[in-house]
Amino acid sequence: MIPTPYLLLLGDEKNKQMVKTATGLAHWRPEHCLGQLRFHKDTVDIGLPDLSICEAVSKGAKTILLGTTPIGGALPASWKEVLLQALANGLNIASGLHIRLAEIPELKAVAATAGQQIYDVRHPRQTIPIGTGNKRSGRRLLTVGTDCGVGKKYTALTLAKEMHKRGLKADFRASGQTGILIAGQGIAVDCIASDFLAGAAELLSPDNDEHHWDIIEGQGSLYNPSYAGVSLGLLHGSQADAIVLCHDASRQMIVGAESFHVPDMQDCIDLNIRLGALTNPNIRCVGLAINTSSLSEQEARAYCAAQEQRLQLPVVDPLRFGVRPIVDKLEREF
Amino acid sequence: MIPTPYLLLLGDEKNKQMVKTATGLAHWRPEHCLGQLRFHKDTVDIGLPDLSICEAVSKGAKTILLGTTPIGGALPASWKEVLLQALANGLNIASGLHIRLAEIPELKAVAATAGQQIYDVRHPRQTIPIGTGNKRSGRRLLTVGTDCGVGKKYTALTLAKEMHKRGLKADFRASGQTGILIAGQGIAVDCIASDFLAGAAELLSPDNDEHHWDIIEGQGSLYNPSYAGVSLGLLHGSQADAIVLCHDASRQMIVGAESFHVPDMQDCIDLNIRLGALTNPNIRCVGLAINTSSLSEQEARAYCAAQEQRLQLPVVDPLRFGVRPIVDKLEREF
Numbered sequence: 318m319i320p321t322p323y324l325l326l327l328g329d330e331k332n333k334q335m336v337k338t339a340t341g342l343a344h345w346r347p348e349h350c351l352g353q354l355r356f357h358k359d360t361v362d363i364g365l366p367d368l369s370i371c372e373a374v375s376k377g378a379k380t381i382l383l384g385t386t387p388i389g390g391a392l393p394a395s396w397k398e399v400l401l402q403a404l405a406n407g408l409n410i411a412s413g414l415h416i417r418l419a420e421i422p423e424l425k426a427v428a429a430t431a432g433q434q435i436y437d438v439r440h441p442r443q444t445i446p447i448g449t450g451n452k453r454s455g456r457r458l459l460t461v462g463t464d465c466g467v468g469k470k471y472t473a474l475t476l477a478k479e480m481h482k483r484g485l486k487a488d489f490r491a492s493g494q495t496g497i498l499i500a501g502q503g504i505a506v507d508c509i510a511s512d513f514l515a516g517a518a519e520l521l522s523p524d525n526d527e528h529h530w531d532i533i534e535g536q537g538s539l540y541n542p543s544y545a546g547v548s549l550g551l552l553h554g555s556q557a558d559a560i561v562l563c564h565d566a567s568r569q570m571i572v573g574a575e576s577f578h579v580p581d582m583q584d585c586i587d588l589n590i591r592l593g594a595l596t597n598p599n600i601r602c603v604g605l606a607i608n609t610s611s612l613s614e615q616e617a618r619a620y621c622a623a624q625e626q627r628l629q630l631p632v633v634d635p636l637r638f639g640v641r642p643i644v645d646k647l648e649r650e651f
Numbered sequence: 652m653i654p655t656p657y658l659l660l661l662g663d664e665k666n667k668q669m670v671k672t673a674t675g676l677a678h679w680r681p682e683h684c685l686g687q688l689r690f691h692k693d694t695v696d697i698g699l700p701d702l703s704i705c706e707a708v709s710k711g712a713k714t715i716l717l718g719t720t721p722i723g724g725a726l727p728a729s730w731k732e733v734l735l736q737a738l739a740n741g742l743n744i745a746s747g748l749h750i751r752l753a754e755i756p757e758l759k760a761v762a763a764t765a766g767q768q769i770y771d772v773r774h775p776r777q778t779i780p781i782g783t784g785n786k787r788s789g790r791r792l793l794t795v796g797t798d799c800g801v802g803k804k805y806t807a808l809t810l811a812k813e814m815h816k817r818g819l820k821a822d823f824r825a826s827g828q829t830g831i832l833i834a835g836q837g838i839a840v841d842c843i844a845s846d847f848l849a850g851a852a853e854l855l856s857p858d859n860d861e862h863h864w865d866i867i868e869g870q871g872s873l874y875n876p877s878y879a880g881v882s883l884g885l886l887h888g889s890q891a892d893a894i895v896l897c898h899d900a901s902r903q904m905i906v907g908a909e910s911f912h913v914p915d916m917q918d919c920i921d922l923n924i925r926l927g928a929l930t931n932p933n934i935r936c937v938g939l940a941i942n943t944s945s946l947s948e949q950e951a952r953a954y955c956a957a958q959e960q961r962l963q964l965p966v967v968d969p970l971r972f973g974v975r976p977i978v979d980k981l982e983r984e985f
Contacts, residue, residue: 450876546884
């Protein structure tokens with residue numbers, strides 16, 4: 318687990334789209350977000366108190382967290398300077414960058430001297446085994462998608478929140494870097510050597526109590542020609558008892574592979590069920606989570622109602638309407 | 652391309668099962684295998700001339716190739732000593748080990764000074780892109796399997812050899828370390844970060860002449876709970892026009908996941924066709940390659956005939972009977 322609370326480093330980022338890690342964290346884990354560190358007045362403001370490193374430390378911050386994803390991956394000199402100060406003042410570092418901060422010699426040296434940790438969350442800290450397919454105890458729900466970027470993480474987090482509200486035992490299991498920073502733990506399965514992909518998914522949702530649910534963040538789509546292998550390894554290793562299909566109501570073509578159509582939702586459910594049955598023959602779909610941001614509220618309600626009629630499953634927009642009908646179904650059926 | 656010819660390093664390995672890389676190479680590329688280097692009289696003998704490093708160099712060897720896979724992955728001190736001598740005498744090194752020889756400081760330093768290359772063939776030398784699904788020119792055949800270790804590499808090599816014999820334009824494309832050492836190039840897709848798996852498969856069989864065939868070595872099986880993600884990424888990225896299903900006639904359960912049944916061959920063909928159609932709607936199966944080593948020759952002929960009748964496709968044992976009926980079908984249909 319990454320020590321909390323966090324100071325979110327926004328640096329000199331001016332583009333709101335580039336600080337989604339920080340906004341996701343402030344939305345899902347406000348209790349872990351003490352403040353933001355901005356280099357300039359025109360740096361993006363995500364609404365947290367502005368704190369210096371010393372102020373954050375005096376308020377109890379434990380980790381400085383990179384809230385942005387610098388394009389290209391290299392770390393600007395001004396950022397390195399701030400991270401060195403943070404380490405020297407007793408903060409750990411958490412980063413979702415592709416590059417490993419723990420391998421930058423100055424950071425590594427100061428962290429070792431100061432006794433602080435550098436969490437490069439894209440890169441696993443534990444040894445990943447080969448998958449076995451052995452049945453694990455406890456229950457698992459995996460969010461799957463008709464494409465990338467259709468709300469699989471958001472849906473999983475919303476499901477876990479609703480289940481906690483009802484007093485159900487549930488854990489959100491993060492399979493990507495932003496999810497890991499929100500959860501404080503997880504495995505970025507897209508960075509795992511493909512031989513160990515199913516093994517990583519098995520490690521992500523270990524044996525648990527009979528009535529405990531792991532709510533696993535899905536990745537990619539079986540219909541995305543770039544990432545379907547990742548989706549299948551995660552599906553097999555998760556041994557999902559239940560899936561929730563995520564979809565964007567406005568999406569016609571696969572992002573990044575624009576000659577490929579987004580699949581029909583029923584086809585996508587069927588294929589996930591067929592393939593998931595290899596490691597869990599009882600897999601079933603318990604609902605759909607639609608991003609309806611392209612529709613008016615009235616259109617969104619009509620869209621969900623029509624799909625519910627057609628697919629005979631609960632259909633919601635988690636952001637607009639919550640996920641209660643899906644959790645109702647889970648409670649009824651399991 | 653790894654420079655040839657090779658001196659095959661067998662070291663102190665006494666177990667014939669552990670030198671499959673060397674025996675595969677001596678079988679498929681005898682013209683590239685000058686000799687073997689054994690530390691002791693009781694080291695496995697694969698039938699090549701015994702040569703010292705100096706003798707190999709004087710006969711024109713260009714690369715010393717690790718012919719074994721040490722368990723555990725660490726490199727014994729006696730092997731390192733020999734590799735240092737090889738570098739100092741002008742040989743390159745090729746290795747299919749998990750560990751990177753190029754990162755062992757002494758080897759790295761001597762290679763840099765001597766101007767020799769260290770080929771860690773499990774680890775890609777080129778930058779791997781994200782897959783795109785964009786259609787490529789030329790034709791592709793992928794060997795797929797009901798499980799791991801059922802002859803996908805052997806079948807692909809046999810198909811390429813038969814096609815060359817007929818004057819057809821074909822290249823064997825290696826997706827695993829032994830295949831790469833045989834071909835002198837390729838990408839070990841199981842070592843690629845899973846996000847880049849389909850991209851690696853796309854890079855492996857690039858655009859080519861209209862009538863040229865890439866004969867791609869498959870990996871794993873869609874029915875193997877440990878590796879199905881690898882198989883799917885490779886299937887999608889290969890955009891296979893044709894598949895050949897490989898199967899071991901004696902195999903009942905999946906190796907390493909013994910509660911999982913080896914699938915029915917027709918089911919396995921159907922699933923590969925269904926999933927492969929995402930990136931190539933014209934994908935079809937052109938035959939089956941069976942490992943019948945558990946059967947007598949008469950039983951093997953009866954087995955192949957019965958399956959041919961049932962599946963309505965050419966069914967051969969490549970080792971015993973060759974692959975002519977499959978290449979006949981390819982020539983008829985394409």
